[in-house]
Amino acid sequence: MSVLSVKSQDSTNKWTVGIGLGGLLYSEKDLDKIGYRFSEQFPRLSVARYVFKNTTIAGLFSQSVQEQKKYLTFDGEIRYDFGTSENLLNVYSVVGGSLIDTRFTLPLINFGFGGSLWLFDNIGLNGQLLYKYNNSGFQSQASHIFASGGIVYRFKIGSSSKGIRKTRRRLWEMEH
Numbered sequence: 001m002s003v004l005s006v007k008s009q010d011s012t013n014k015w016t017v018g019i020g021l022g023g024l025l026y027s028e029k030d031l032d033k034i035g036y037r038f039s040e041q042f043p044r045l046s047v048a049r050y051v052f053k054n055t056t057i058a059g060l061f062s063q064s065v066q067e068q069k070k071y072l073t074f075d076g077e078i079r080y081d082f083g084t085s086e087n088l089l090n091v092y093s094v095v096g097g098s099l100i101d102t103r104f105t106l107p108l109i110n111f112g113f114g115g116s117l118w119l120f121d122n123i124g125l126n127g128q129l130l131y132k133y134n135n136s137g138f139q140s141q142a143s144h145i146f147a148s149g150g151i152v153y154r155f156k157i158g159s160s161s162k163g164i165r166k167t168r169r170r171l172w173e174m175e176h
Helices: 028-034
Strands: 015-025 038-052 055-062 072-080 089-101 105-118 123-133 146-155
Touching: 015 123, 038 146, 072 105, 089 123, 105 146
Parallel strands: none
Antiparallel strands: 015 038, 015 146, 038 055, 055 072, 072 089, 089 105, 105 123, 123 146
């Protein structure tokens, strides 16, 4: 019997980097204020580090694909994984903040959830859904939904490669 041991970002593999795409959706009532309801985001770049039990900090950046829909966001977040960091599927909750540059650069509060599915030892798929909340009542920005997805790569810094498996097994090669 063979077993596939794929673990999420944890105390051994503390770092991940990712690239993906995103999209945001404003409510219909904010159309006049913002000028659009939907905007595609590419690239969505991320770097994250596992800091202690079940907790990861992350920094993310994305910008609008269309020049007429100016939207640039720098996000910082804390992820709590409910003890799933050792699992093939790592789900987490998110709380954090954003600096969003549309017409003005303004802060928003973020909360939501996400997850990573680890296909290989170091490569996975990540998805996330956030609500970006305008708690200060700024007129030029509205609360909105932000969804993203992409590919993540997990690695460690400052340790040797001894003990790392040389043969990686694919998800579909697992025995069920």
